[in-house]
Amino acid sequence: MAQAVSQHGHDHAHGHDHGHHDPQELKMLGFWIFLITDVVLFGTLFATYVVLHNNTAGGPTAHEIFEMPGVIAETFILLTSSFTSGLAVLAMNAGKVKQLISWLVVTWILGASFIFLEVDEFIKMVHEGFNYGTSAFATSFFTLVGTHGLHVSMGLGWMLLIMIQLARKGITDVTRGKVNVISLYWHFLDAVWIFLLSVVYLMGVM
Amino acid sequence: MANHSDHSHGHDEAHAHGSLKSYIVGFILSIVLTIIPLVVVLNHMLSQLPTILIIMVTAVLQFVVQLFFFMHVRERQGNQPRWNVMALIFGLAIVLVVVSGSIWIMTYNGVGY
Amino acid sequence: MLENLKQFASEFFVTGDPLIYGADVSIGLVTIAIVAGLTYFKKWKWLWRNWLTTVDHKKIGIMYILAAIIMMFRGGVDALMMRTQLAIPNFEFLHPEHYNQVFTTHGVVMILFMAMPFMFGLFNVVVPLQIGARDVAFPYLNSLSFWLFFLGAMLFNLSFVIGGSPDAGWLSYPPLSELQFNPGPGQNFYIWGIQISGIGSLATGINFLVTIIKMRAPGMTMMKMPMFTWSVFATCVIIIFAFPILTVTLALLFLDRFGGGHFFTLDGGGNPMMYINLIWMWGHPEVYIVILPAFGIFSEVVSVFSRKKLFGYTSMVFAMMIIAFVSFFTWAHHFFTMGSGADVNAFFALSTMLIAIPTGVKIFNWLFTMYRGRIRFDLPMLWTVAFIPAFIVGGMTGVLLAVAPADFQYHNSYFLIAHFHQVLIGGVVFGYFAGMYYWWPKMFGFKLNETLGRWSFWFWNIGFYVCFMPQYLLGLMGMTRRVSTFDWDTGWGPLNVVSTVGAYLMGIAFILQAVQIAYSFKYREKDTTGDMWDAHTLEWTIPSPAPEYNFAITPVVDSRDPLWVDKQRRAAGKLPQKDAKPKYEPIHMPSNSGIPIVFSTFFFIAGFGFTFHWVWMGVLGLAGVLACLAARSMNDDEGFYIPAEEVEKTEASLRGTL
Amino acid sequence: MSKKPGSRLMFWVVLVVTVLSLALTVWALFAGSSNYAVLNPKGPIAEGQRDVIIISTILTAIVIVPTTILTFVIVWRYRDKPGRKAKYDPDFNHSNVLESIWWGIPIVVIAVLGIVTVRYTYALEPSVAIKSDKQPVVIQAVSMDWKWAFFYPEEGIAAVNTLTIPEDRPIRFELTSDAPMNSFWIPQLGGQIYTMSGMAMNLYLQADHTGKYYGSGANFSGEHFGAMNFDVNAVTESDYEAWVNKVKTESQPMTMDTYQSLAIPGTADKQYFSAFPENLFQQLVTQYLPGGLSESRQPVHTTPETQMDGK
Numbered sequence A: 001m002a003q004a005v006s007q008h009g010h011d012h013a014h015g016h017d018h019g020h021h022d023p024q025e026l027k028m029l030g031f032w033i034f035l036i037t038d039v040v041l042f043g044t045l046f047a048t049y050v051v052l053h054n055n056t057a058g059g060p061t062a063h064e065i066f067e068m069p070g071v072i073a074e075t076f077i078l079l080t081s082s083f084t085s086g087l088a089v090l091a092m093n094a095g096k097v098k099q100l101i102s103w104l105v106v107t108w109i110l111g112a113s114f115i116f117l118e119v120d121e122f123i124k125m126v127h128e129g130f131n132y133g134t135s136a137f138a139t140s141f142f143t144l145v146g147t148h149g150l151h152v153s154m155g156l157g158w159m160l161l162i163m164i165q166l167a168r169k170g171i172t173d174v175t176r177g178k179v180n181v182i183s184l185y186w187h188f189l190d191a192v193w194i195f196l197l198s199v200v201y202l203m204g205v206m
Numbered sequence B: 001m002a003n004h005s006d007h008s009h010g011h012d013e014a015h016a017h018g019s020l021k022s023y024i025v026g027f028i029l030s031i032v033l034t035i036i037p038l039v040v041v042l043n044h045m046l047s048q049l050p051t052i053l054i055i056m057v058t059a060v061l062q063f064v065v066q067l068f069f070f071m072h073v074r075e076r077q078g079n080q081p082r083w084n085v086m087a088l089i090f091g092l093a094i095v096l097v098v099v100s101g102s103i104w105i106m107t108y109n110g111v112g113y
Numbered sequence C: 001m002l003e004n005l006k007q008f009a010s011e012f013f014v015t016g017d018p019l020i021y022g023a024d025v026s027i028g029l030v031t032i033a034i035v036a037g038l039t040y041f042k043k044w045k046w047l048w049r050n051w052l053t054t055v056d057h058k059k060i061g062i063m064y065i066l067a068a069i070i071m072m073f074r075g076g077v078d079a080l081m082m083r084t085q086l087a088i089p090n091f092e093f094l095h096p097e098h099y100n101q102v103f104t105t106h107g108v109v110m111i112l113f114m115a116m117p118f119m120f121g122l123f124n125v126v127v128p129l130q131i132g133a134r135d136v137a138f139p140y141l142n143s144l145s146f147w148l149f150f151l152g153a154m155l156f157n158l159s160f161v162i163g164g165s166p167d168a169g170w171l172s173y174p175p176l177s178e179l180q181f182n183p184g185p186g187q188n189f190y191i192w193g194i195q196i197s198g199i200g201s202l203a204t205g206i207n208f209l210v211t212i213i214k215m216r217a218p219g220m221t222m223m224k225m226p227m228f229t230w231s232v233f234a235t236c237v238i239i240i241f242a243f244p245i246l247t248v249t250l251a252l253l254f255l256d257r258f259g260g261g262h263f264f265t266l267d268g269g270g271n272p273m274m275y276i277n278l279i280w281m282w283g284h285p286e287v288y289i290v291i292l293p294a295f296g297i298f299s300e301v302v303s304v305f306s307r308k309k310l311f312g313y314t315s316m317v318f319a320m321m322i323i324a325f326v327s328f329f330t331w332a333h334h335f336f337t338m339g340s341g342a343d344v345n346a347f348f349a350l351s352t353m354l355i356a357i358p359t360g361v362k363i364f365n366w367l368f369t370m371y372r373g374r375i376r377f378d379l380p381m382l383w384t385v386a387f388i389p390a391f392i393v394g395g396m397t398g399v400l401l402a403v404a405p406a407d408f409q410y411h412n413s414y415f416l417i418a419h420f421h422q423v424l425i426g427g428v429v430f431g432y433f434a435g436m437y438y439w440w441p442k443m444f445g446f447k448l449n450e451t452l453g454r455w456s457f458w459f460w461n462i463g464f465y466v467c468f469m470p471q472y473l474l475g476l477m478g479m480t481r482r483v484s485t486f487d488w489d490t491g492w493g494p495l496n497v498v499s500t501v502g503a504y505l506m507g508i509a510f511i512l513q514a515v516q517i518a519y520s521f522k523y524r525e526k527d528t529t530g531d532m533w534d535a536h537t538l539e540w541t542i543p544s545p546a547p548e549y550n551f552a553i554t555p556v557v558d559s560r561d562p563l564w565v566d567k568q569r570r571a572a573g574k575l576p577q578k579d580a581k582p583k584y585e586p587i588h589m590p591s592n593s594g595i596p597i598v599f600s601t602f603f604f605i606a607g608f609g610f611t612f613h614w615v616w617m618g619v620l621g622l623a624g625v626l627a628c629l630a631a632r633s634m635n636d637d638e639g640f641y642i643p644a645e646e647v648e649k650t651e652a653s654l655r656g657t658l
Numbered sequence D: 001m002s003k004k005p006g007s008r009l010m011f012w013v014v015l016v017v018t019v020l021s022l023a024l025t026v027w028a029l030f031a032g033s034s035n036y037a038v039l040n041p042k043g044p045i046a047e048g049q050r051d052v053i054i055i056s057t058i059l060t061a062i063v064i065v066p067t068t069i070l071t072f073v074i075v076w077r078y079r080d081k082p083g084r085k086a087k088y089d090p091d092f093n094h095s096n097v098l099e100s101i102w103w104g105i106p107i108v109v110i111a112v113l114g115i116v117t118v119r120y121t122y123a124l125e126p127s128v129a130i131k132s133d134k135q136p137v138v139i140q141a142v143s144m145d146w147k148w149a150f151f152y153p154e155e156g157i158a159a160v161n162t163l164t165i166p167e168d169r170p171i172r173f174e175l176t177s178d179a180p181m182n183s184f185w186i187p188q189l190g191g192q193i194y195t196m197s198g199m200a201m202n203l204y205l206q207a208d209h210t211g212k213y214y215g216s217g218a219n220f221s222g223e224h225f226g227a228m229n230f231d232v233n234a235v236t237e238s239d240y241e242a243w244v245n246k247v248k249t250e251s252q253p254m255t256m257d258t259y260q261s262l263a264i265p266g267t268a269d270k271q272y273f274s275a276f277p278e279n280l281f282q283q284l285v286t287q288y289l290p291g292g293l294s295e296s297r298q299p300v301h302t303t304p305e306t307q308m309d310g311k
């Protein structure tokens, strides 16, 4: 008897495909929501940083410790990598595997240089006596910026995996979904960085 | 499954994922929007409040640029509601609450610095 | 060497208390018994195939609920120990240090490892069936969520026998929870146990949100969704915005303790108040996370057992979404006494009170669903009816607490304890019980014994009022929470005795429930209708228990109560009595996966390592986690199909129409 | 209750358990304390709080009590039983009028309650001085592990776990903590405020009557937190002077060393001191600032070294 629901329902059916859902579409929405949870995560770190950034406990202040040239370089590198990851998607939509992989490689290299510069900057700071435990300001600074760096690093590892799969399988539905997702992720990290630059660095040296 | 997703993908392909033009425009805009606050801050052109305003406004604008030119929030799937935009707006509202609420509450409980 | 080992063991294992030795021994014995039993009956493979690696939402749901009931036992035993200690002034049953561990674990276990998994269990069992879906959006992720929760909970519970339990309260305020005052591993267990399961909760939130948005049966618009599904939707919205805050807050505390950070320390410019501010940004929404699904359950039950449609559906939806939204604006009511000034207090007092309005609307809509109904008092409905007075009184005292200047007097007193138990037990626990009784036939294909259920129901209810009503008075007498003992001359003794008696009545009720479940399994009568309660929604259109593929044919919906409308149409002769034989199609199924349990085990190992500052072990665990991620990313198992003939056969045998 | 086998027994058991519990409760109400401290205020702040408690209880009860009664009526009237007379109307599931009523009434009640709350919030704000023609007495309260230290900067004396105050004169408590956060609460004089390290909070209270009141540390702070209560003796102005003199002449002074040993975690008895190190309170509040007291103090708590380390 219970089939009735579906049976009579057929009268109103709009030719909908039965319960089959495009898995890539689901993934895209799922990933988008995940990114939003990440927005909240960074928001909380920002809140902590903003509340604690004056608590320098006698240690260096933002003015004393931030070196803008490196930061500016990082910013433009990341911005460009966001752009190139977009070009990768364009190449994919045009069906060009080689071009897609090349753009991903460029993105990867830019991302890696970003991380390199950031780590280098951190090391310099530590040498100047500004390390994780120096003050609440230092702790929240390293945590906030470091979390972003960690995200970028995770993205790099993930991008490698995707490149391997692209090389092996070419552009399929599954790999296409993965490229779309990682490029979204990459743009997102770029957006987060903009706020890091603004709230942490620019307001710090202002 | 595979044959299935093929056709469902086909129809949004045409207008999806932006074009080279939109990427380039977005890229240029974001570079400009980065340079503005940098110049303002590094040359100490303005006093504190306007500087903060400029920094925040350009940051937000740049975020918008990323959203529209790179992340394509304007696209929608079929005629479904834009869940992603709603979620984003709600998320940003929460972030705003978290940050401004914390600042407001904690001003009364700062440790002596 | 041997000396070192001995020294190590004496610090590693919790020692000193006969209670704990007893628990150690019984935990050991139970473990051995389980392992031996599985081996003897050659069930390992069965366990692995059918349960540990399953991605079937129904089985995952059952595992969640089972875990929740066990955790309720654990938390309940803690509660009874506390009540015993408090029964008599100056009683020396638990040492203060031990008492502190007991209330901390009680709070954590009850909320995070009892209420949350119970809720997720019901989500899992019900939501896909209620919206006519094959499964959740991401079955693999779903299994991962479960195992993260489970191993997180296990890690937390391990602190009972190894290393020592956390003892800084269920929200672990610093500086008490900082290294300076709490150098032992207990706080690390707390951080990692909750962190691991919290990540699972976050994933569940995303998963069910996408499921509800994208996987509804054709024709089921948002405003035709069953109310329970709506409540899950609202809950998931809160989860995805609140849980990241918890993740960060715990991580920051851990960085302080492990990495020498200064977020919440006293020195180095840290500010412990920031932790309190952050944790409640999650903590307050958290209490609405657990109550909203209960609201959803009541909405389903009340309409089915009053034989009416739900009153004021639209209002109900709006009320719930308003609650979800406003719940993010009230957190400071937990620290009105922090001295944040009258502006802050006034704002947060008002925003808190606002929630009474939509909540009240829900209450009235339930009442008017019953109005002019024909109310049957089966177990689900009994719990629903008991919920209303319990919750409105608890809600009323909540509003009283929200009056900021009055809260200076209530705060940290037993008045507060009484408030939140009244909403947590009268609302959440009663609600989940109602849900469990209601959907039990759908999970297992038989009803739970009615008589034993009633016995348990009455003991729960009487015990509940006897335990918590006196606590309001104790609060007004100035009794503060978390005291391990008090003097005779306070005059609090007699009411505490009453409260303890009530707690034991609830203990009896719980035992009766356990008996009820065992008894019902033994003497079960198979349900052949699939629709035992004469219900309204899609999950009751399929056989009980649901076949692994859920719906042989995707249902198409054109009303809010599809089954109820269908039955009416049938009765009116507008639909044929018997359906034409449907044409079955092959059904796509996801494959089982062992990665989730392995992934979570690595997480567990990492957590354990960091708890004891064994960096190598922590790193090893994290490496394992990354390896699992990579393995998953490289794997593209596409699942498999159940052929149409097999679906047809299963349906025929399940529906007895062979 | 349905006529099922065993339901009779259940009825009687439930009845007996309920009656016994009620009897026990009644006994407890008379056998125990009858001092509902919060409802029995002895000072203006606590009085204001008592008033707002009563007003808010009445306001909320206006809705809650009828709703509870309505619940019982509806459940009883519409229960399913053969031959029931009450109407059954399965399609009655929407009514704009009714729904406006139950959006409306709570809105009105909450609006009134909100106004009351806001007014009292500002009126009873703990950091605002109580109106009085007398100068407030300043008392500095420090929560420690697990005891309270009270300093009287104007009189130059100190006490542990006991507080003596003059009646009818505002007291300005300055609160801080030299241990995990706690909360300073004297229910009959007024509600609590947290004591937090690195911060000094103000709390104004006043006793209108002489008497002995119960005070406690209300916020959990570790092992012997339960022992952190103290008595508050409100005495007449002249008794107060006498008491101050007595402490000054009959007690030992508190030195920095005395304080340090007091700070060692543990419980303590009542103590009085004829003097205390100058600015001790300020030093405690600012002890974590660079160059503050904490740098020179012995850490009193177990240090991380005692922690287990597998390596």
Ligand code: HEA
Binding pocket: C287, C288, C290, C291, C333, C334, C335, C352, C353, C355, C356, C357, C359, C360, C361, C363, C391, C392, C393, C394, C395, C396, C397, C398, C399, C400, C401, C402, C403, C407, C410, C411, C412, C416, C419, C420, C423, C424, C427, C428, D060, D063, D064, D067, D105, D106, D109, D110
């Ligand atoms: C499921 C859990 C749950 C729920 C649903 C609630 C619901 C509410 N809670 Fe509760 N609360 C807790 C769990 C919960 N709480 C916990 C665990 C704590 C303590 C944590 C700790 O410190 O350890 C706490 C603490 C707590 C505090 C902090 C007190 C303190 O620490 O000093 C406050 C203060 O405002 C508060 C208020 C409220 C309010 C206003 C509601 C409202 O949502 C209630 C709304 C419902 C009604 C009002 C009843 C129905 C309405 C009507 C019939 C309509 C008309 C009514 C009126 C006009 C009044 N709660």
Ligand code: HEA
Binding pocket: C072, C073, C075, C076, C077, C079, C080, C082, C083, C103, C104, C106, C107, C108, C110, C111, C114, C115, C168, C169, C170, C171, C417, C421, C424, C425, C428, C429, C467, C480, C481, C482, C483, C484, C503, C506, C507, C508, C510, C511
């Ligand atoms: C959903 C959440 C939930 C639930 C269901 C409960 C259930 C109960 N709680 Fe809990 N409670 C909290 C959440 C919850 N609590 C929280 C968050 C806190 C705050 C913690 C903190 O301060 O940090 C708290 C604190 C708390 C206190 C205050 C402690 C203190 O401040 O000092 C008390 C005291 O009476 C108490 C009592 C009880 C009782 C009697 C039950 C009863 O309902 C329990 C019923 C009993 C059972 C279900 C167990 C049955 C088991 C048996 C019968 C087996 C017997 C066998 C043996 C003894 C071997 N709870």
Ligand SMILES: [Cu+2]
Binding pocket: C283, C284, C287, C330, C331, C333, C334
């Ligand atoms: Cu709250």
